[in-house]
Amino acid sequence: MPPSPHHRPAPDRRSFLRISAGVATLLPLTALAGCSGGGRDPDTLRIAFQQFGSGTLMEQWIQRTATEYSKEFPERTIELVPIVAAENDYFTKNELLMSSPRTSPDLVYEDTFILMSDVGAGYLQPIDDFVKDWEHWEDVAEASREAVTAPDGHVYAVPTHTDTRGIWFHKGVFADAGLPEDWAPTTWEEILEAARTIKESAGEDVAPMFIFSGMPQGEKASMQGFEMLLYGTEDRLYDDEAQKWVVGSQGFIDSLSFLRTVFEEDLTLSIGQCLDPNIGESIYSSLLPEGRLGLIIDGSWISQNWTEGAPSPWPEWEETMGVVEMPTQDGGGEGTTTLAGGWSWTIPQYATDPEASGSFIEYLLTTENSVQRAIDDNHITVRADVAEVEEYQTYSATAAFFTGLLESAHYRPAYAEYPEISSAIQEAMETVMTMSASPEDAAAAYDRAVIDIAGQENVQEAGS
Structure with missing residues (x-):
């Protein structure tokens, strides 16, 4: 959950890249601080984004854009603010930067999951005037436009891309277990049956399945794990019509019960591995390529780990891995x-020149640039103009499959309370997977947490 804006940790050391006329140089943090405050140059655009370790794809995207941008605006300088941090730490450090005019970036790369929390904290400004005139706004999928529109009706971000989720399965592991290569489960029980079959035939060296669970996994547990279950029931986290958070739902209990079964029957990795915040790296770099995991509920992007030039290239993945849609609980609905x-570009409240920030967004999100970005980072586009480009349609063996899921996808209720409620979901999952509470007791504890977070007046019983 995001920290209180009144109590924030001091920033750690990080580097800042300056790009002027398309050329990048590295600036120390002290240099940035020295030109901060009231003397900030309105022709300098600071751009904050998450950098994943030594990865440079975001940097390349912004540098490529800056080169074109500088042809029209040679007087403007682009400063990159790459924040190397885990997901939750990135949110915290971004908020710290945005909280002061002295340190605020002019553009921030935001996960839509945290967007409304930052809106509620006053860190971001609405960009209705920008999207009204931007030529590609109507190309953005309606659900994605809604995801960046606050309850007050104002738009606060421009979506860059999205992601969808399904079940990835290892065809070799399935074949060894006698399971079909065209496996397509129609219920949760059929997922469990496949996992049981793998367990019986493969022995201890192969984990039948994996679902992100528990607090160390952060939002991955809530979204890739729990919500992929809950949204296959008749219940939801939030009632859009009543505009209230839902408690007392059978679907919530049933989702936790599925999780309990996975751990009770030893159908997954050990508890210690499941609670390792870095387990994903092991799964993508070794467990799947080596045939030591049968199936995983995960996102459209994971094959980027196996492409040429990735840390763990796996050329055979296209022939080895299958993908299928996640079934609803009993095949209904x-x-x-x-x-x-998905992620988006936002303009902080303290941006020095919002119009300049908006003009750089336009350059970042041209059709050509967006196609290249999707290919480089294995993204699913939210834009009709991008989806029509043949190069996008064919860049990955799974691009068409995951893009096709978007039309009927659910989005998280990304209101200001959601980050805290997401943490409560993770806690409920962890108490169930560690056998510390029954699904019913964990759900009841979650309900109490939701009432504390949102207020009794903003909560309703399921079915009421």
């Missing part, structure tokens, strides 16, 4: 479900 998320 639409039969399958998925969650969509």
Whole structure:
């Protein structure tokens, strides 16, 4: 959950890149601080983004854009603010920067999950005038436009891309277990049955399945794990019509019960591995390529770990891995479900020149630039103009599959309370997976937490 704006940790050391006329140089933090405050140059755009370790794809995207941008605006300088941090730490450090005119970036790369929390804290400004005139706003999928629109009706971000989720399965592990290569589960029970079959045939060296669970996994547990289950029931986290958070739902209990079964029957990795915040790296770099994991509920992006030039290239992944849609609990409703998320560009409240920030967004998100970005980072586009480009349609063996899921995808209720409620979901999952509480007791504790977070007047019983 985001920290209180009244109590924030001091920033750690990080580097800042300056790009002027498309050329990048490295500036120390002290140099940035020295030109801060009232003397800030309105022709300097600071751009904050999350850098994943030594990865440079974001930096390359912004540098490529800056080169074109400088042709029209040679007087403007672009300063990159790469923040190397885990997901929750990135949010905290971004908020720290945005909280002061002295340190605020002019553009911030935001997960839509945290967007409304930052809006509620006053860190961001609405960008209605920008999107009204931007030529690609109507190309953005309606659900994605809604995800960046606050309850007050104002738009606070421009979506860059999205992601969808399904089940990835290892065809070799399935074949060894006698499971079909065209496996397509229609209920939760069929997922469990496949995992049980793998356990019986493969022995201890192969984990049948994996679902992100518990507090160390952060939002991955809530979204890739729990919500992929809950949204396959008749219940939801939030009632959009009543505009209230839902408690007392059977779907919540049933989702936790599925999780309990996975751990009670030893159908997954050990508790210690599941609670390791870095387990994803092991899964993508070794467990899946080495055939030591049968299936995983995960996102559209994970094959980026296996492409040429990635830390763990795996050329055979296209022939080895299968993808199928996540079924609903009993096959009812639409039969399958998925969650969509994504990232966006936002303009902080203390941006020195919002119009300049908006002009750089336009350059970042041209059709050509967006196609290249999707290919480089294995993204699912939210834009109709990008989806029509053949190069996008064919860049990955799974691009068409995951793009096709977007039309019926669910989005998280990314209101200001959601980050705290997400933490409560993770806690409920962890108490169930560690056998510290029954699904019913964990759900009851979650309900109490939601009432404390949102207030009794903003909560309703399921079915009421």
